[in-house]
Amino acid sequence: MGKKYVDAETAAAIDVALMRFTEHGWLLEQLMELAGLAVADVLDAEMLFIKGKEDAEEEERPRRRILFLCGPGNNGGDGLVAAKHLSLRGFDVDIWHPKLNIALGGALSGGCWKNEKLFTGLYYSCKAAGCRFLRDGQLDLLVDGDGEPDFEKPKLLEYRVVVDALFGFSFKGEPREPYKQVLIAVSRIRMVKTKDRTTVLSVDIPSGDDVNEGPTQYSIHPDALVSLTAPKKCVLQRARLFLKAHDAASSDLSHLAEIISSCRHYLGGRFISAKLVEQFKERADLKHWKDTFDQVKMRSPQYVDLGRVGDIVADDLDDGGNKE
Numbered sequence: 001m002g003k004k005y006v007d008a009e010t011a012a013a014i015d016v017a018l019m020r021f022t023e024h025g026w027l028l029e030q031l032m033e034l035a036g037l038a039v040a041d042v043l044d045a046e047m048l049f050i051k052g053k054e055d056a057e058e059e060e061r062p063r064r065r066i067l068f069l070c071g072p073g074n075n076g077g078d079g080l081v082a083a084k085h086l087s088l089r090g091f092d093v094d095i096w097h098p099k100l101n102i103a104l105g106g107a108l109s110g111g112c113w114k115n116e117k118l119f120t121g122l123y124y125s126c127k128a129a130g131c132r133f134l135r136d137g138q139l140d141l142l143v144d145g146d147g148e149p150d151f152e153k154p155k156l157l158e159y160r161v162v163v164d165a166l167f168g169f170s171f172k173g174e175p176r177e178p179y180k181q182v183l184i185a186v187s188r189i190r191m192v193k194t195k196d197r198t199t200v201l202s203v204d205i206p207s208g209d210d211v212n213e214g215p216t217q218y219s220i221h222p223d224a225l226v227s228l229t230a231p232k233k234c235v236l237q238r239a240r241l242f243l244k245a246h247d248a249a250s251s252d253l254s255h256l257a258e259i260i261s262s263c264r265h266y267l268g269g270r271f272i273s274a275k276l277v278e279q280f281k282e283r284a285d286l287k288h289w290k291d292t293f294d295q296v297k298m299r300s301p302q303y304v305d306l307g308r309v310g311d312i313v314a315d316d317l318d319d320g321g322n323k324e
């Protein structure tokens with residue numbers, strides 16, 4: 001019974017197993033390309049659904065501006081891949097990737113960054129695809145008019161979608177700068193009440209979440225989440241928090257409950273083989289997610305729609321989806 005939602009340690013172990021040459025034989029580049037492609041496909045196909053199809057269809061494709069916020073690890077790499085594919089499909093894509101900015105400025109030359117070659121390659125393919133890289137300090141983080149706006153800089157709320165590819169399953173502790181201020185700004189987007197508010201989509205983990213324990217004070221509360229390989233425990237913790245907030249009398253908490261539960265949840269990254277299921281059967285119920293993918297009848301599906309995070313309440317919390 002249970003263990004559908006994997007913890008941080010298991011997610012990292014699955015990653016290692018997938019990339020062990022004589023075990024599953026995947027290369028990081030291959031995993032990242034398929035993960036990022038799934039994110040691009042969700043945005044391309046489902047963004048219409050997230051925002052309300054009629055409104056979105058009125059917009060010209062080139063006017064759909066997307067901002068990718070990319071962190072220093074592989075989660076940020078998934079973001080770069082998705083950015084590249086969406087730019088190739090005609091979206092207007094900006095990327096904020098502070099670690100690449102430093103690396104390309106020469107500060108990390110000499111192989112200090114383990115995957116520098118992969119990321120430098122992604123930088124050039126994103127540029128070739130038409131993405132624009134924002135320099136440090138080039139993004140205006142003001143969300144609700146608290147301060148003097150800088151009219152020279154693109155503002156978070158000018159984007160149709162902000163993609164959170166900041167941190168994945170290796171995030172730990174309190175966020176460090178320059179990411180902390182960005183997390184705080186993005187977490188406030190959900191408080192904006194206008195009809196055409198910027199949509200926020202998170203890759204694998206809503207950044208700021210403790211991967212095992214769930215939301216923290218720095219968490220982004222996305223409109224949509226694309227989990228990769230298998231959803232992590234933080235998603236289940238979000239559903240639990242939703243239940244608690246839902247039952248509370250305070251209107252602030254019920255607003256939080258609505259925000260958490262309405263998050264659309266997708267699953268991408270079809271890397272689970274029968275061998276992987278068997279290997280991890282003591283630690284995770286990967287069979288459930290393999291079957292979820294296998295049930296999809298589309299040709300070459302990159303992702304599966306798992307419904308709203310709040311729906312986990314019915315499906316998994318009651319039957320002890322992750323009983324220890």
Ligand SMILES: NC(=O)C1=CN([C@@H]2O[C@H](COP(=O)(O)OP(=O)(O)OC[C@H]3O[C@@H](n4cnc5c(N)ncnc54)[C@H](OP(=O)(O)O)[C@@H]3O)[C@@H](O)[C@H]2O)[C@@H](O)CC1
Pocket residue numbers: 014015018031032035071072073074075076077078166167168169170171172173174175176177179203204205228229230269
């Ligand atoms: N198998 C799969 O499904 C696939 C998984 N993939 C993707 O990989 C992701 C996992 O990648 P990952 O292991 O590189 O970790 P991720 O979280 O992106 O970044 C770690 C970086 O963050 C930093 N950092 C940590 N805490 C911090 C803090 N508080 N404040 C600031 N910085 C902090 C940390 O720095 P350090 O602490 O080590 O100095 C390190 O540089 C996974 O979620 C998925 O998206 C796909 O690419 C392929 C298929």
